[in-house]
Amino acid sequence: xxxRRHKVIAAALTFAATSVSAAAPVSxxxxxxxxxxxxxxLGFDTCTAPSVAALDAWWGTSPYTTVNIYFGGINRGxxxxxxxxxxxxxxxxxxxxxxxxxxxxxxxxxxxxxxxxFTEADATxxxxxxxxxxxAQAEHLGLLPGSALYADVEHYDRSDTSCVTAVRHYVxxxxxxxxxxxxxxxxxxxxxxxxxxxxxxxxxxxxxxPDAVWMARWDGDPALTGWPTAPDSQWPDHQRAKQxxxxxxxxxxxxxxxxxxxxxxxxVATVADR
Numbered sequence: 001x002x003x004r005r006h007k008v009i010a011a012a013l014t015f016a017a018t019s020v021s022a023a024a025p026v027s028x029x030x031x032x033x034x035x036x037x038x039x040x041x042l043g044f045d046t047c048t049a050p051s052v053a054a055l056d057a058w059w060g061t062s063p064y065t066t067v068n069i070y071f072g073g074i075n076r077g078x079x080x081x082x083x084x085x086x087x088x089x090x091x092x093x094x095x096x097x098x099x100x101x102x103x104x105x106x107x108x109x110x111x112x113x114x115x116x117x118f119t120e121a122d123a124t125x126x127x128x129x130x131x132x133x134x135x136a137q138a139e140h141l142g143l144l145p146g147s148a149l150y151a152d153v154e155h156y157d158r159s160d161t162s163c164v165t166a167v168r169h170y171v172x173x174x175x176x177x178x179x180x181x182x183x184x185x186x187x188x189x190x191x192x193x194x195x196x197x198x199x200x201x202x203x204x205x206x207x208x209x210p211d212a213v214w215m216a217r218w219d220g221d222p223a224l225t226g227w228p229t230a231p232d233s234q235w236p237d238h239q240r241a242k243q244x245x246x247x248x249x250x251x252x253x254x255x256x257x258x259x260x261x262x263x264x265x266x267x268v269a270t271v272a273d274r
Contacts, residue, residue, distance in 0.1 A: 034146030034182060036267040038238045039066045039097040042222065044250075044259040045243070047078035055091050057253030066097040066264055072137035073103035073130070073152070075114045085142045088271055098269040099214075099241070099262070100138060100149050101188060104130035105170075107156040109163035114154065123166040127151075127173030135181050138269075145182035148212055148267035155190035155216075164197050168207050171198060175208040184267050186212040188243075191229050199230040212266045214241035222263035241266040 043066030050058075055067065069083060070076050092098065105126050106114045118126040134149050143149070151174045158164055171194075175185035187210045189195045195215050201207045213235050215227060224240045225232045245261035 034144070034270070036146050036148065036184060036238075037097065037270045039099070039264045039266060039268040041065050041264065043067060043097070043099055043241075043262040043264050044257075045099065045101070045262060046257055046259050049080055049083040049087065050257060051082055052087060052090050052094075054255045054257060055096055056094055057255040058257070059094050059096065059253075062250070062252035064261075065095065066099055066262070066268060067091070068099040068101055068262070069141075069269075070103055070152075071100045071141060071143075071149075072134055074116045075106055075152075076103040083141070085140065088141050088143070088269075092271040098143070098271065099264070100143055100147065100269050101152050102130065102134040102137075102149055103152045104134070106154055107163050107167050107170075109157040109160040111155050111157060118166055118170055120162045120166040120169065123169040124173045127170035128177045130170075131174045131177035131185075135178065135183065138183070142271055144270045144272060146184065147269040148184035148186045149178060150186035150188050150212070150214055151210075152188045153194045156193045158193050158197065167194060167197055168201055171210055172207040175210050179208075184211040186210060186214060186267065188214040188216065191215050191217040191227065195227070196229040199234055202234050212239040212241065214243065214262070214266065216243040218244065218246040220245055222261075224263060224265055238265050238267065240264075 042064050044064045045068030049069050071083065105116045105118045108117045108119045110117065138147060138149055151171065153167060156163060171187055178185040195213060202209060222242060222244045224242055241262055241264040243260050243262050247258060247260060249256055249258050
């Protein structure tokens with residue numbers, strides 16, 4: 001089956017500059033990355049990348065055309081026996097778009113048990129280091145420049161103001177480091193923490209703005225507009241995804257997977273055609 005590609009021309013999709021300047025907002029398009037691959041419609045994510053056979057069975061029998069991959073990060077929770085450069089090429093050849101997610105260090109006030117965390121004091125250094133590791137992992141898998149790599153920032157306690165600042169610095173460093181290598185910076189965030197706090201500094205010259213947001217809100221509604229914690233004017237141009245349904249089982253083509261469901265109009269991985 002021929003792989004489907006959703007492209008937009010560079011003039012229609014402008015992303016952030018590679019450095020922070022006190023004189024101008026970091027959203028100024030001083031530097032362009034390679035033409036991105038845009039995924040639209042429905043996708044799903046699983047902790048462990050599914051087998052080629054499972055994805056072959058789901059292609060065309062499920063409503064999904066994008067699959068998430070947890071491609072790296074010190075807090076990644078599942079082993080990835082299937083996730084190899086060959087797997088990337090094969091499933092891309094089947095038609096699947098890939099949503100690359102990096103589970104790195106988490107905020108010190110994260111509402112969960114992840115061990116490796118960052119604080120306001122080290123958020124910038126750790127954000128840059130996580131991005132450098134993400135670049136290495138992405139390049140190993142064959143995810144080309146122009147790909148969007150998404151930092152997973154789990155739900156956290158917003159009453160800790162130092163922790164809120166740390167999240168903004170972490171995401172800013174993640175963004176500028178990926179831009180310097182020609183990649184796009186995405187972030188997966190909860191609607192009531194990360195999305196709210198990044199929305200509040202959307203136009204700030206102090207923080208580099210991520211190119212895309214993937215918001216978690218398990219309300220069963222796949223809409224990419226009308227979000228309660230970020231106005232539609234923010235990340236409006238093929239820059240949004242939503243995880244709208246949490247863990248559940250679905251069966252397609254005779255294969256059952258435990259998934260979260262997503263809707264997308266956002267940049268994803270670019271993979272070289274065979």
